[in-house]
Amino acid sequence: MRLTALVLLLLLFTSTLRSQNVLVTDFKGLEPLLNQRNDTTYIVNFWATWCIPCVKEMPYFQKLHDEFSGEKVKVVLVSLDFLKHLDTRLKPFIEKYRLSPQVILLNDPDANSWINKVSPEWSGALPATVFYNRNFRTFYEKSFTYEELQTIVKQNLIKK
Amino acid sequence: MKNIISAILLTIVSVSQLFAQGVKVGDKAPDFKLKNVDGKFVSFADFPDAKGFIIIFTCNHCPFSVAYEDRIVALDNKYKAKGYPVIAINPNDPAIVPADGYKEMQQRSSEKGFTFPYLLDEGQKVYPKYGATRTPHVFLVNKQGKSFNVAYIGAIDDNSQDAEAVKEKYLENALTAVMDGKSPQPDFTKAIGCTIKTASK
Numbered sequence: 001m002r003l004t005a006l007v008l009l010l011l012l013f014t015s016t017l018r019s020q021n022v023l024v025t026d027f028k029g030l031e032p033l034l035n036q037r038n039d040t041t042y043i044v045n046f047w048a049t050w051c052i053p054c055v056k057e058m059p060y061f062q063k064l065h066d067e068f069s070g071e072k073v074k075v076v077l078v079s080l081d082f083l084k085h086l087d088t089r090l091k092p093f094i095e096k097y098r099l100s101p102q103v104i105l106l107n108d109p110d111a112n113s114w115i116n117k118v119s120p121e122w123s124g125a126l127p128a129t130v131f132y133n134r135n136f137r138t139f140y141e142k143s144f145t146y147e148e149l150q151t152i153v154k155q156n157l158i159k160k
Numbered sequence: 161m162k163n164i165i166s167a168i169l170l171t172i173v174s175v176s177q178l179f180a181q182g183v184k185v186g187d188k189a190p191d192f193k194l195k196n197v198d199g200k201f202v203s204f205a206d207f208p209d210a211k212g213f214i215i216i217f218t219c220n221h222c223p224f225s226v227a228y229e230d231r232i233v234a235l236d237n238k239y240k241a242k243g244y245p246v247i248a249i250n251p252n253d254p255a256i257v258p259a260d261g262y263k264e265m266q267q268r269s270s271e272k273g274f275t276f277p278y279l280l281d282e283g284q285k286v287y288p289k290y291g292a293t294r295t296p297h298v299f300l301v302n303k304q305g306k307s308f309n310v311a312y313i314g315a316i317d318d319n320s321q322d323a324e325a326v327k328e329k330y331l332e333n334a335l336t337a338v339m340d341g342k343s344p345q346p347d348f349t350k351a352i353g354c355t356i357k358t359a360s361k
Binding site for chain 1: 222223224227234255257293314315319320322323325327328330349350351352353354355356357
């Protein structure tokens with residue numbers, strides 16, 4: 001468990017990592033990422049390649065990642081694709097959309113045991129996104145325009 | 161002044177309750193009249209012998225729904241005879257997801273040999289009454305006296321990816337409880353699913 005968390009953190013803080021490296025983890029491995037207490041603003045998006053509204057907003061998360069690359073902002077894309085589709089669907093999708101934020105495949109089928117730990121407001125529908133840093137935390141079960149994402153991050157960003 | 165404030169607060173509370181969407185466990189299950197894949201309209205009254213219903217909001221295009229298709233057929237086969245037939249409802253707007261159109265539903269129903277009604281929520285008026293947010297999303301309804309009441313809301317089981325790896329059959333456990341005259345525990349679970357597709361989302 002500790003080792004998983006450590007590996008996860010290492011992956012998250014290694015910006016040189018290529019996006020094709022998809023980390024596969026259960027919820028225990030993902031949980032630390034949802035509860036960091038530092039100056040970084042985390043945008044954790046739950047999505048899947050088959051989810052139409054998720055795919056539509058994917059370029060906005062990429063743009064957010066690019067626009068705030070000089071700030072303490074971390075975009076993480078948590079895919080709920082089935083594990084059997086890792087090589088056939090998820091990796092080709094990352095290539096096609098040239099996604100550079102970290103992609104994690106959350107392979108933990110008993111969603112009832114962890115959905116509330118992401119947010120009690122979440123019904124389980126995709127897409128869903130958590131925004132947080134040490135000063136704020138907010139959750140949305142909806143899709144965004146780029147401007148909406150930008151506004152949330154700008155308003156809450158902890159300046160360097 | 162205090163009275164005015166309380167009056168305003170009361171109004172806000174009642175207005176918000178008015179717009180609060182969906183049913184909770186224990187609430188009356190909203191009846192409907194929706195078109196089945198065979199062209200006939202289906203309502204609760206079409207099942208005079210039913211002791212309840214397994215209402216499942218599901219659709220063609222969502223991988224989580226597809227992953228559950230065989231399990232839903234098995235549920236219908238097992239529980240229809242016990243008085244709890246499955247009624248599947250596709251809540252999506254086919255204008256947004258063409259794969260969830262009426263013709264496509266007919267095709268899927270015959271391909272998979274659906275043994276239960278597969279209804280289109282035309283105009284998307286029924287799913288908000290239930291408060292369904294995703295597919296698949298289950299509402300177990302139990303007849304108490306003449307009233308159909310919601311007994312369980314949530315997931316079919318604890319593993320959408322692999323039927324063989326299921327440990328907790330939430331819906332079947334709820335059905336067993338209801339048939340024993342007990343309250344299901346848990347009576348509410350969550351699952352990952354596809355958003356219900358509407359023009360506004």
